């Protein structure tokens with residue numbers, strides 16, 4: 447981690463306020479759950495979709511609507527790493543520095559971006575366009591080293607390609623993710639989806655790339671199949687049957 451870097455100042459006067467519309471949408475989320483407090487996680491994403499982080503006003507709103515104390519809401523917001531304590535950039539860049547990505551170049555990518563952008567872990571550039579974060583494993587090890595921007599995958603990165611990626615994002619023209627949708631949304635747009643307001647792009651692009659399917663392809667070439675379950679059911683047969691019937 448890069449705790450030695452001083453925190454960049456944040457201009458909180460530019461943060462949009464939470465509105466009556468935010469409160470109405472929070473109630474819409476609450477209505478989806480049998481128990482109101484179950485709505486807290488998507489509500490925090492809703493706050494981030496407006497303000498780019500979990501603000502004191504956002505904690506107050508969640509507390510008022512759910513009948514929780516501000517301490518209880520704050521405890522949840524500070525437990526999970528997807529909730530930001532300072533405003534994220536328009537493009538929130540997460541570099542996987544977990545073991546596999548780290549040894550294949552993730553540490554070098556993070557160090558390069560830190561120097562290139564002049565910011566450290568959990569900091570945002572002064573123009574508000576890019577924030578940077580160490581990420582734990584993204585379950586995309588077969589594409590290591592992986593960078594995520596607003597939770598979309600950029601696979602098989604290098605320090606050079608990652609610098610090009612953030613430069614394009616700062617210029618307002620980020621490339622499309624390697625997998626998933628054909629264009630990259632902003633951090634706030636992504637947060638709105640996580641709050642439970644879909645943008646219709648969830649099924650765009652391949653869910654699994656060639657590297658993830660290599661073992662399956664090899665098994666098919668060799669005619670290999672998994673042994674049946676004790677009850678005689680063949681693994682994958684139900685899924686295949688559902689696909690055939692669709």
Ligand code: FES
Pocket residue numbers: 542543544545546547548582583584585586587588590591592
């Ligand atoms: S270690 Fe980076 S995606 Fe798994």
